[in-house]
Amino acid sequence: xxxxGNINRQxxxxxxxxxFYVRGYNQTSFSDISDATGLPRGNFYYYFKxxxxxxxxxxxxxxxxxxxxxxxxxxxxxDPYGRLQAFVSMPxxxxxxxxxGCPIGTLSAELGKAQSEHDSRVHMTAVFDLLRHWxxxxxxxxxxxxARADQLxxxxxxxxxxxxxxxxxxxxxxxxxxxxxxIQAWLETVIKH
Amino acid sequence: xxxxGNINRQxxxxxxxxxFYVRGYNQTSFSDISDATGLPRGNFYYYFKxxxxxxxxxxxxxxxxxxxxxxxxxxxxxDPYGRLQAFVSMPxxxxxxxxxGCPIGTLSAELGKAQSEHDSRVHMTAVFDLLRHWxxxxxxxxxxxxARADQLxxxxxxxxxxxxxxxxxxxxxxxxxxxxxxIQAWLETVIKH
DNA sequence: GTCTATACCTTGATAGAC
DNA sequence: GTCTATCAAGGTATAGAC
Numbered sequence: 483x484x485x486x487g488n489i490n491r492q493x494x495x496x497x498x499x500x501x502f503y504v505r506g507y508n509q510t511s512f513s514d515i516s517d518a519t520g521l522p523r524g525n526f527y528y529y530f531k532x533x534x535x536x537x538x539x540x541x542x543x544x545x546x547x548x549x550x551x552x553x554x555x556x557x558x559x560x561d562p563y564g565r566l567q568a569f570v571s572m573p574x575x576x577x578x579x580x581x582x583g584c585p586i587g588t589l590s591a592e593l594g595k596a597q598s599e600h601d602s603r604v605h606m607t608a609v610f611d612l613l614r615h616w617x618x619x620x621x622x623x624x625x626x627x628x629a630r631a632d633q634l635x636x637x638x639x640x641x642x643x644x645x646x647x648x649x650x651x652x653x654x655x656x657x658x659x660x661x662x663x664x665i666q667a668w669l670e671t672v673i674k675h
Numbered sequence: 676x677x678x679x680g681n682i683n684r685q686x687x688x689x690x691x692x693x694x695f696y697v698r699g700y701n702q703t704s705f706s707d708i709s710d711a712t713g714l715p716r717g718n719f720y721y722y723f724k725x726x727x728x729x730x731x732x733x734x735x736x737x738x739x740x741x742x743x744x745x746x747x748x749x750x751x752x753x754d755p756y757g758r759l760q761a762f763v764s765m766p767x768x769x770x771x772x773x774x775x776g777c778p779i780g781t782l783s784a785e786l787g788k789a790q791s792e793h794d795s796r797v798h799m800t801a802v803f804d805l806l807r808h809w810x811x812x813x814x815x816x817x818x819x820x821x822a823r824a825d826q827l828x829x830x831x832x833x834x835x836x837x838x839x840x841x842x843x844x845x846x847x848x849x850x851x852x853x854x855x856x857x858i859q860a861w862l863e864t865v866i867k868h
Numbered sequence: 869g870t871c872t873a874t875a876c877c878t879t880g881a882t883a884g885a886c
Numbered sequence: 887g888t889c890t891a892t893c894a895a896g897g898t899a900t901a902g903a904c
Binding site for chain 2: 504581587588591595606607645647648650657
């Protein structure tokens with residue numbers, strides 16, 4: 483298992499995960515992570531060579547986290563349509579979405595900006611790919627062609643991202659709920675060709 | 676006119692506007708603005724007391740900039756439906772949207788994160804409000820009730836934001852074009868009640 | 869594995885000459 | 887109005903004791 487299962491490493495990743503979400507990646511300093519974990523700054527470099535390595539670990543952690551959420555949607559029902567409905571209602575369950583936006587979307591937007599060094603645009607597509615492919619699977623299971631399924635998956639993710647962004651900008655829970663229902667209604671019409 | 680019409684002040688705001696878009700607000704330093712304008716760092720404090728004051732000026736600049744774009748949509752046609760169509764196709768005209776996302780959406784996401792000091796969440800709603808109210812006006816002109824018009828305006832902005840976000844994450848121009856056409860088609864069905 | 873101390877740089881901001 | 891010089895604080899990263 484190497485150092486990857488170390489308890490202190492886990493605490494660092496968990497604290498960084500939350501801080502990157504609440505404060506943003508660039509605005510999170512080693513001191514912030516140190517304060518949150520109680521571990522001294524210098525200790526971080528035993529587990530991670532650079533701050534970007536911490537980011538990689540956080541992204542990996544979010545992939546696993548969202549993977550578990552998708553598994554939960556899978557176990558809720560065997561109906562692909564019901565699974566997609568559960569997927570759409572995911573942001574409604576989160577308390578912090580209105581305050582800090584989508585953890586995937588906001589971090590992607592931040593990392594999509596020009597970095598001083600090498601463009602590390604690769605990072606967040608991993609999480610989006612996970613959701614995208616899962617949605618594609620559900621649409622395909624509903625009898626949609628592969629090409630059309632990918633279109634629908636992109637449309638679905640785009641609509642959810644837009645709704646969450648606007649809802650967080652205006653801190654408008656009513657809009658988040660109403661627009662989520664609209665997406666679910668749209669899903670229904672789309673399935674029926 | 677005071678110092679607001681000063682040519683050097685304008686250069687600072689223009690450079691900051693571009694840098695805040697390309698690199699993000701937090702990742703843009705006074706040195707960056709200094710390099711872009713040729714003006715020494717210390718000069719900035721003659722026009723702006725803090726970095727946040729520069730941000731305010733940039734937001735004000737973007738409000739004017741988007742206000743002009745909306746005027747262009749207004750003068751293109753007297754048909755509110757055609758004006759909304761022109762509005763939806765705005766991201767297609769921009770070369771940089773695929774690379775850096777929406778200048779309004781990405782900055783809003785960045786500023787929506789918890790700041791160390793006072794929550795300056797107020798900033799970017801100004802630009803969104805501008806677009807929102809303009810869209811409401813167009814829907815109302817089409818005979819929609821005020822309440823329904825605001826719903827449609829929010830839906831439209833959310834869909835555009837989501838499309839631009841996904842398109843920039845995947846650097847996918849084809850998706851941006853296809854999804855924009857879908858939004859325009861949705862607009863048509865919505866107008867016909 | 870864990871921690872302290874610190875190097876080195878960049879940041880936003882200030883003081884004051886011209 | 888414009889510029890240089892500099893400050894104090896904070897950033898990432900490193901060295902090395904324990």
